[in-house]
Amino acid sequence: MNTTHSPRPRIVITGIGWVTPLGHAVESVWQRMLAGESGVGPITRFDASTFPTRFCAHVRDYDWRTFVRDAALHEGVLPNTAFALGAASQAWRDAGLDRFDAEGGLDRDRLGLYLGCGEGVIDFDSYVGSNLAGWDADQNTVDAARWYAAAARSMDAVTELEQEANMPLAHLAMEFGVRGPAYNCLTACAASTQAIGEATEVMRLGDADVMITGGAHTMIHPLGVTGFNRLTALSTRNESPETASRPFTADRDGFVLGEGAGIVILETLDHARRRGATILGEVLGYGASADAYRVTDMHPEGRGPLAAMQQALDDAGLTPAEIDYISVHGTSTHENDYAETRAIKRLFGERAPRVPMSSVKSMIGHLIAAAGVVETIVCVLAMRDQTVPPTINLHNPDPECDLDYVPNTARQVPVRTCLNNNYGFGGQNNTLILRRFE
Amino acid sequence: MTRSVVITGLGPISGLGIGIESTWQGAVDGRSAVGPCRAFDASPFPCPYVAEVPAAFKPRDFVPRSYRKATKIMARDIELAVAAAELAARDAHLTTRATAAGGEDESSYPPHRMGAQIGAGLIAADLDELTAALDKARDEAGGFDIRKWGREGMHELTPLWLLKYLPNMLACHVTIVHDAQGPSNTITCTESSAGLSLGEAMHVIGRGGADACFCGGLESRLNLMSMMRQTFSERYLRLESGSDADPAATVRPFDADAAGCVPGEGGAILILESEETFLKRKASQPDARAYARVAGFAASQTVNPATRNRTPDPEGDAIAAAARRAIHKAGISPDAVDLIVPFGCAMPDYDRAEAAALRRVFGSALGGIRICSSKAMAGLVGAGSGGIDLSLAAQAVFEQKLPAVINCDEPIEGLDAAAGPARAAGIRNALVLSTGLGGQNTACVLQHIET
Numbered sequence: 001m002n003t004t005h006s007p008r009p010r011i012v013i014t015g016i017g018w019v020t021p022l023g024h025a026v027e028s029v030w031q032r033m034l035a036g037e038s039g040v041g042p043i044t045r046f047d048a049s050t051f052p053t054r055f056c057a058h059v060r061d062y063d064w065r066t067f068v069r070d071a072a073l074h075e076g077v078l079p080n081t082a083f084a085l086g087a088a089s090q091a092w093r094d095a096g097l098d099r100f101d102a103e104g105g106l107d108r109d110r111l112g113l114y115l116g117c118g119e120g121v122i123d124f125d126s127y128v129g130s131n132l133a134g135w136d137a138d139q140n141t142v143d144a145a146r147w148y149a150a151a152a153r154s155m156d157a158v159t160e161l162e163q164e165a166n167m168p169l170a171h172l173a174m175e176f177g178v179r180g181p182a183y184n185c186l187t188a189c190a191a192s193t194q195a196i197g198e199a200t201e202v203m204r205l206g207d208a209d210v211m212i213t214g215g216a217h218t219m220i221h222p223l224g225v226t227g228f229n230r231l232t233a234l235s236t237r238n239e240s241p242e243t244a245s246r247p248f249t250a251d252r253d254g255f256v257l258g259e260g261a262g263i264v265i266l267e268t269l270d271h272a273r274r275r276g277a278t279i280l281g282e283v284l285g286y287g288a289s290a291d292a293y294r295v296t297d298m299h300p301e302g303r304g305p306l307a308a309m310q311q312a313l314d315d316a317g318l319t320p321a322e323i324d325y326i327s328v329h330g331t332s333t334h335e336n337d338y339a340e341t342r343a344i345k346r347l348f349g350e351r352a353p354r355v356p357m358s359s360v361k362s363m364i365g366h367l368i369a370a371a372g373v374v375e376t377i378v379c380v381l382a383m384r385d386q387t388v389p390p391t392i393n394l395h396n397p398d399p400e401c402d403l404d405y406v407p408n409t410a411r412q413v414p415v416r417t418c419l420n421n422n423y424g425f426g427g428q429n430n431t432l433i434l435r436r437f438e
Numbered sequence: 439m440t441r442s443v444v445i446t447g448l449g450p451i452s453g454l455g456i457g458i459e460s461t462w463q464g465a466v467d468g469r470s471a472v473g474p475c476r477a478f479d480a481s482p483f484p485c486p487y488v489a490e491v492p493a494a495f496k497p498r499d500f501v502p503r504s505y506r507k508a509t510k511i512m513a514r515d516i517e518l519a520v521a522a523a524e525l526a527a528r529d530a531h532l533t534t535r536a537t538a539a540g541g542e543d544e545s546s547y548p549p550h551r552m553g554a555q556i557g558a559g560l561i562a563a564d565l566d567e568l569t570a571a572l573d574k575a576r577d578e579a580g581g582f583d584i585r586k587w588g589r590e591g592m593h594e595l596t597p598l599w600l601l602k603y604l605p606n607m608l609a610c611h612v613t614i615v616h617d618a619q620g621p622s623n624t625i626t627c628t629e630s631s632a633g634l635s636l637g638e639a640m641h642v643i644g645r646g647g648a649d650a651c652f653c654g655g656l657e658s659r660l661n662l663m664s665m666m667r668q669t670f671s672e673r674y675l676r677l678e679s680g681s682d683a684d685p686a687a688t689v690r691p692f693d694a695d696a697a698g699c700v701p702g703e704g705g706a707i708l709i710l711e712s713e714e715t716f717l718k719r720k721a722s723q724p725d726a727r728a729y730a731r732v733a734g735f736a737a738s739q740t741v742n743p744a745t746r747n748r749t750p751d752p753e754g755d756a757i758a759a760a761a762r763r764a765i766h767k768a769g770i771s772p773d774a775v776d777l778i779v780p781f782g783c784a785m786p787d788y789d790r791a792e793a794a795a796l797r798r799v800f801g802s803a804l805g806g807i808r809i810c811s812s813k814a815m816a817g818l819v820g821a822g823s824g825g826i827d828l829s830l831a832a833q834a835v836f837e838q839k840l841p842a843v844i845n846c847d848e849p850i851e852g853l854d855a856a857a858g859p860a861r862a863a864g865i866r867n868a869l870v871l872s873t874g875l876g877g878q879n880t881a882c883v884l885q886h887i888e889t
Contacts (some may be wrong), residue, residue, distance in 0.1 A: 025467070047584050050585045050586075050587075050588030051588040059539070069887065098844060109759060119626075127663075131565055131570065132580075132582060135573050140570060141566050142569050144479035145479065145480055145481075147484035147662050148666070150660070160666065164876060165560065165605070165626040165878055166876040166878060168629055169739070169878065170747040170877055171746075174741060174745060174747060178739045178741070179739055179755075179756055180737075180738065181737035181738065182739035182878045183625070183878070184626050185623050185625055186558070186605045186606060186626045186627065187609075187622070187624050188622050194623060198638065201641060204645075206636065223563075226598060230592065230600065231597060231601070279586070288621040289622070289624065289645075290553075290554065290609070290613040292613040292619045295508060295598070295611070296598065307550060307619065333625055425601065425610075426604060427613065427622075428610075436875070
């Protein structure tokens with residue numbers, strides 16, 4: 001393995017946590033995934049009754065205050081940060097870093113953050129109100145003086161500043177006392193996968209011993225749903241929301257918006273061993289590529305996804321034959337599921353139909369920037385339990401998508417090594433390879 | 439052993455100029471781009487002055503003919519990035535799909551060996567376009583009716599509306615134009631985005647993931663919503679209404695009268711290359727040059743709960759940590775630094791924290807190191823700020839010349855930051871710093887390459 005060829009440190013996962021439409025605790029969400037439950041239901045956060053899409057997978061009954069040490073530090077946070085705080089607090093405790101820190105063991109200059117969080121939710125009422133107040137219908141333009149007067153009256157400083165995509169970093173840094181390297185990347189639906197990959201690289205370089213990584217996102221707000229509806233990217237199966245996210249079926253009609261966060265704690269193997277941490281898995285390989293093809297379309301042959309998978313395998317020093325499970329991006333859009341299937345077939349060749357792969361987006365929807373880390377955690381749990389979650393709603397497979405997507409029922413299967421794919425609008429492709437720790 | 443990385447192309451765009459030549463000339467002349475705003479009526483804002491890209495800037499001039507249709511879905515930030523990438527690639531004599539003379543030229547690198555790590559901001563929607571649609575969803579009393587929006591209003595928006603505003607669309611368009619299929623990332627950490635992007639590009643090339651990368655960052659804050667949000671950040675000047683202050687003299691980094699910055703637009707794309715592959719390509723392209731070696735990079739995070747990380751801690755603890763680590767990684771001692779391009783945003787609490795950090799890193803040697811902030815000339819440009827600073831530092835190291843400093847009559851004690859003309863100087867290493875709103879800090883050492 002690469003450790004014999006290269007002196008770079010091995011990077012392991014020592015803690016996981018998530019906030020998802022199926023709940024806010026690792027075990028209960030995992031059990032619901034294995035049972036094939038759907039978290040999809042009506043949009044309740046705003047009146048979407050006339051929108052082309054009127055359903056999503058909401059996070060429900062969640063209060064970030066129950067997770068943090070000092071809620072006063074975080075009052076006024078927007079959903080992305082709120083989700084990130086809950087997921088990170090779970091992961092921090094899961095890794096035993098709360099105890100380790102209390103014993104004075106943690107070097108905060110060697111503690112980093114690499115997140116893939118989305119833009120904060122815009123304050124819709126003050127935004128729309130200011131725009132309309134400023135509208136000059138004769139000139140077809142927004143009048144600056146009138147707009148400013150309305151905005152100055154209605155907008156709240158904290159709410160506006162919290163919309164910056166790096167604000168989850170600022171809050172996690174305060175919560176955990178992070179003084180090492182800190183990054184937020186935002187590569188659409190691939191962001192948190194990329195964050196984990198780049199966090200791994202930061203640690204391989206020797207710049208941190210422990211990193212808090214993952215992502216958080218919601219685009220379930222009026223302009224988010226508007227934007228995706230205009231792109232015709234969302235399912236409009238309003239009569240049957242729970243079956244709308246149906247990756248790889250012949251009658252799939254788009255993805256279902258989800259929301260939430262996932263965080264994993266990465267650690268150098270040396271550091272984890274020194275403090276006696278429980279090791280949940282190892283990050284063996286990472287690949288990133290750009291389609292450089294078109295703004296709106298994926299390359300039909302899956303050129304970029306193929307390059308990312310190949311890079312990750314090379315990085316891990318593995319061949320495709322050693323992959324036991326693939327957590328696919330599997331969004332339930334026509335284009336993604338087809339192109340991803342093509343890319344997997346090209347890479348895995350004759351073995352492609354024999355590799356189990358599934359998309360938990362069929363159950364929790366698409367968490368956009370946070371999708372990748374949630375699916376990384378799925379891989380960690382699949383390796384732990386030797387069981388892979390199903391792709392639900394897969395009763396009418398697309399003849400063009402003819403691989404083993406673990407339809408409808410979870411399956412016990414030997415899982416030593418997993419590959420996790422995520423892709424984003426704009427041609428972002430990221431792949432991680434994870435291995436059970438041995 | 440990681441590979442050595444050099445800066446080979448500079449594509450800055452800001453109030454100072456379009457491209458490195460005019461930008462550098464502006465910095466040498468000490469010209470401030472701060473003035474009234476052309477893009478919209480900024481007079482209602484407490485800070486009505488801005489640093490705007492020259493009116494001569496025509497984004498289409500920088501887009502290959504075959505790709506011009508795509509300009510319809512480019513927000514201003516994206517236009518700036520595509521133009522800056524074109525400028526940088528040409529400056530580097532880098533042959534790509536876009537810069538190939540007749541389409542016959544062989545690209546300098548295979549597509550999968552070229553990456554892009556680009557910093558971006560929170561891109562603001564075009565309010566005229568959006569509000570024209572919102573206006574179609576008013577109720578009888580003139581207020582907004584979301585049901586009418588779902589039925590009618592939203593359908594007024596162009597189908598690709600969302601794609602104008604995703605931060606990774608800067609990198610998306612740049613990678614398409616230049617056929618860069620290698621690792622691609624978008625960093626969104628406000629003012630530290632460009633610094634972090636450069637650091638990541640350096641590491642991607644260092645570990646062999648690519649041979650050349652587009653890095654840096656671009657942002658435009660010259661629109662109502664970005665201006666409003668930044669006004670809330672309390673980092674801008676607040677001028678009395680009817681003030682007759684000379685705009686060019688208002689931004690005063692490290693000066694006793696410093697009172698804040700002004701919003702700007704622009705940034706830069708820089709081309710980073712593996713020194714080894716660059717030298718191979720230079721054999722057949724003698725005009726190509728390496729401005730500087732990226733000798734050391736470090737990032738850190740501020741923990742300052744008193745202001746929820748919106749300002750550095752008063753002692754500049756995390757800024758000092760980043761600077762120390764970058765200098766250490768460069769394998770030099772602090773006294774080998776001859777130029778500091780600081781964050782220097784002219785907010786007194788930021789400037790004092792940065793000065794405290796520099797004192798801790800450089801000790802008594804600090805007084806002998808020239809400090810040149812770009813903010814008095816180019817304003818605070820969000821994700822683009824670091825791109826301008828890195829470009830100026832790279833050019834300074836290459837030319838062995840210190841840019842001018844303006845608007846600092848009474849510097850914070852111990853800093854060589856007083857106003858003064860540009861002058862030739864031996865610059866072995868330049869230290870470039872950035873600090874984002876939210877507390878991410880970067881430090882980068884650019885090293886002179888002996889020829």
